[in-house]
Amino acid sequence: MSRTKPVLLVAGVAVAAALLGVVSFTATKPSSPGVSGSSAVAEVSADPSAGVYPELEAYARRDASDKLALGRADAPVVLIEYADFKCGYCGKFARDTEPVLIEKYVDKGVLRIEWRNFPIFGEESEAVARASWAAGQQGRFWEFHKAAYAEGAKEKGFGKDRLAALAKEAGVPDAARFTKDTDGAAARAAVREDQEQGYALGATSTPSFLINGRPIAGAQPLETFTETIEAAAESAAAKSAKSSKGKP
Secondary structure, eight states, X not given: OOSSOEEEEEEEEEETTEEEEEEEEEOOOOOOTTSOOOOOSSOOOSSTTTTOOGGGGGGOOOOTTOTTEESOTTOSEEEEEEEOTTOHHHHHIIXXXXXXXXXXXXXXXXXXEEEEEOOOSOHHHHHHHHHXXXXXXXXXXXXXXXXXXXXXXXXXXXXHHHHHHHHHHTTOSOHHHHHHHHTSHHHHHHHHHHHHHHXXXXXOSSSEEEETTEEXXXXXXXXXXXXXXXXXXXXXXXXXXXXXXXXX
């Protein structure tokens, strides 16, 4: 993935069959240890609605049965991640940033994280995406996610034997079912659905994110995510209070 390549995010949510808008944002270099963080892609300001495209909020599924999601389906903030298991920056986010967000926001009911498989690096990307879905069918998606994003994991490749080893490491109970599901039509359809959603948005690099309709590109510094999530939570609380006042 290019660290500076522009990413075009096209708001493809249909309302009365109309295209609602186009959002542009730029992927920037993730911060390195000892180096000050890069500027946030999603511009965070005191105004919690700044840089937010409400039509993009419709991409959140909020399906309580979604095995590739963490957190309450009715959480005030939804972070959607479009990612590839062969993407080094996705791994950086998974190891360095996501655990903090889970502890700070998901565990407290503020944030929901919804995963979208967005394989863009060829056949192995497609295979591990399907495998992650298959692990999810046995309730082990996030354990598989952790194993596949461990330091040095992607360098070992994602061939069939390696996928089986990752499933075992993730504690997937039925290995035969896992293999069958990985190669099955349902896995292919699920991955394709995620891919098509990402392409409809115009995402061309990974990781790409939406947080309550606000786009973020790249493995940005933790502060970018925490400030964006808190702004989104503030906005959601204000909307809820306004709605409550309007009720008889």
